[in-house]
Amino acid sequence: MTQISILGCGWLGLPLAKRFIGKGFLVNGSTTSENKLPILEDAGINPFLVTLESESISDSINDFLAQSKILIIDIPPKLRGNNVDSSNSERKIFVEKIKNLIPFIEKSTIKKVLFVSSTSVYGDENELITEETLPNPDTESGKQLLLSEALLQENQNFKTTIVRFGGLIGDDRHPVKFLAGKENLENPDAPVNLIHQKDCISIIQEIINQKSWNEVFNAVAPFHPTREKYYTQKAIDKNLALPKFSSEKTTIRKVISSEKTERLLNYQFRLENY
Known part of the structure; x- marks a missing residue:
């Protein structure tokens, strides 16, 4: 029976x-x-309390990795803007973690790593983005994710696949809840x-x-209505105050392509969820 270690059993990792x-x-x-340890245990997960810092890590890490062949890393950078470290603005906290x-990982039984990343590594570009597009992150989070991707990909002790x-969104999570009733929203x-x-869960499973190791996958539904059209309709569907958009600033028309994910994994997105 195959054993997997999932670092970060939160919104995505737990289900x-x-x-x-x-x-x-x-x-x-x-x-x-x-x-949360009892919640994990009740779900049938072997639970571990693991705190990963830039200069230290919980003693439980070795037991957490023991006997697993696959490690899924699903921990968000939790960075905002350029505030990377109040004591040293040049430190890359997430990268150091x-x-x-x-x-x-190197001294464990892990042979395969799946790293959950983000399309924020591409930045805002007016073009169709594929896995061949040169990343150009414009946020601190995107920059540190890209550096972290490289650290894992370059390591020869295990194979790494990146999923961006x-x-x-989810049944309990949708950005329209935060946009409802707001005015002068950009990029309509x-x-x-x-x-x-x-879809996140099913793609990782596939x-x-x-x-499918030593690969990079973009994972975005092939469904790209405009922000104004999509969030206005969602607000109507959820009986929320309509968001109001402004056209004063130039709109960034970035489209992320998941054609590789659909083709290589023979994957079909569940568009009824959107």
């Missing part, structure tokens, strides 16, 4: 772990909150680049099932 358990996998799952993790998700004609939690 992902449940999916793998349902498919007969053994799953080690981590959380940074002691209160990944650097700190890598030696523990677009804007995350920009296409949306979203992915539903259910990568592992099909042993």
Whole structure:
């Protein structure tokens, strides 16, 4: 029976772990909150309290990785703007966390790593974005994700696949809730680049099932109405105050292509969820 370790059993990692358990996998799952340990255990996950810092890591990391062949890293950078470290603005906190993790992966049984990244590594470009597009992140989060991707990809001790998700939505999570009733919203004609939690989980499952390693995948639903059209309709559907957009600034028309994901993994997005 294959064992997987999932670093970060949060909004995506927890239902992902449940999916793998349902498919007969053994799953080690981590959380940074002691209160969540019973939740993981109740779901059939072998729970671990793991805190990953730039200069230290929990002693439990070795047990968390032990006997697993696959590691899924699903921890968000949690960075905003250029505020990377109040004590040293040049430090790359998230990158250093990944650097700190890598030696523990190297001495473990892990042979495959799947790193959950973001399409923010591409920045805002007026073009069709594919995996061949040169990344050009314009946010601190995107910059650190790209550097972290490279650290994992360059390591010869394990194979790494990167999956770059677009804007995350789910049955309990939708950006229209934050946009409802707001005015002067930018980029009304920009296409949306979203992915539903259910597609995230299924794509990760297919990568592992099909042993598609040493790859980079964009994962965004092939559904790109304009922001104004999409969020206005969603507000109507959810009986929320309509968002109001402004056309004063130039709209960025970036479209993320998931053609490779659809073709190589033979994957079909569930557009009814959008």
